[in-house]
Amino acid sequence: MPGRFMSFTIAIDGPAAAGKGTISRALAKHFGFAHLDTGLLYRAVASKVLEGQDPHCAAQELTPADIVRDTLRTAEVGAAASKVAVLPEVRAALIAFQRSFALRTGGAVLDGRDIGTVICPDAQAKLYVTAAPQVRAKRRLSELLATGAKTDFETVLSDVLARDERDMNRAQAPLVAASDAVTLDTSQLTIEAAIQAAIDVVEQQRDAI
Ligand code: DC
Numbered sequence: 001m002p003g004r005f006m007s008f009t010i011a012i013d014g015p016a017a018a019g020k021g022t023i024s025r026a027l028a029k030h031f032g033f034a035h036l037d038t039g040l041l042y043r044a045v046a047s048k049v050l051e052g053q054d055p056h057c058a059a060q061e062l063t064p065a066d067i068v069r070d071t072l073r074t075a076e077v078g079a080a081a082s083k084v085a086v087l088p089e090v091r092a093a094l095i096a097f098q099r100s101f102a103l104r105t106g107g108a109v110l111d112g113r114d115i116g117t118v119i120c121p122d123a124q125a126k127l128y129v130t131a132a133p134q135v136r137a138k139r140r141l142s143e144l145l146a147t148g149a150k151t152d153f154e155t156v157l158s159d160v161l162a163r164d165e166r167d168m169n170r171a172q173a174p175l176v177a178a179s180d181a182v183t184l185d186t187s188q189l190t191i192e193a194a195i196q197a198a199i200d201v202v203e204q205q206r207d208a209i
Pocket residue numbers: 016017038039040042043078081082085111112113114115163167
């Protein structure tokens with residue numbers, strides 16, 4: 001792939017800490033595609049807003065260098081990202097970059113909340129990756145503790161639930177599975193099994209085109 005395709009887009013959506021990032025990186029490696037974690041765009045805007053910038057200006061002026069900052073993965077920036085993501089003008093300013101990334105020659109994997117529904121409705125493969133909130137909170141807690149953050153399960157669970165609530169119930173591009181996405185629930189799966197299941201889904205969707 002892409003082979004007989006000019007471009008090939010894999011759209012991965014799902015709630016926070018469901019395994020989208022791990023699965024997307026593994027799919028990109030397996031198929032030799034480029035990967036864009038679109039959450040980083042919202043995180044980069046949020047981190048500029050936390051520094052005092054206007055959200056719309058921050059989104060319009062975003063450069064690729066902004067999304068490789070190493071301060072973007074904190075819980076504080078994640079919560080702020082979910083807040084700036086409700087603003088229609090912020091979402092609109094980030095569309096063109098995501099769409100051109102999706103159509104690059106050689107194939108692309110994009111993960112986020114609205115990739116299969118709004119950004120790339122014509123993606124050749126679509127997955128909705130989810131897991132039970134308690135499982136997601138446990139995974140996110142391990143990630144945060146590994147980075148040296150001081151937090152606990154209850155705090156992380158309530159953060160996960162608050163983010164679900166905001167991401168799923170906003171007016172613009174809410175988190176929802178696209179009607180043609182295959183849902184992959186990773187609650188009971190090892191990382192290896194989840195990755196293999198995702199590869200199988202993409203291959204089935206490709207072969208059905
Ligand atoms: O995937 P993440 O945790 O890095 O995303 C941070 C926030 O960004 C998320 O809570 C909602 C927002 N987001 C979005 O609205 N649309 C996307 N495509 C990706 C992320």
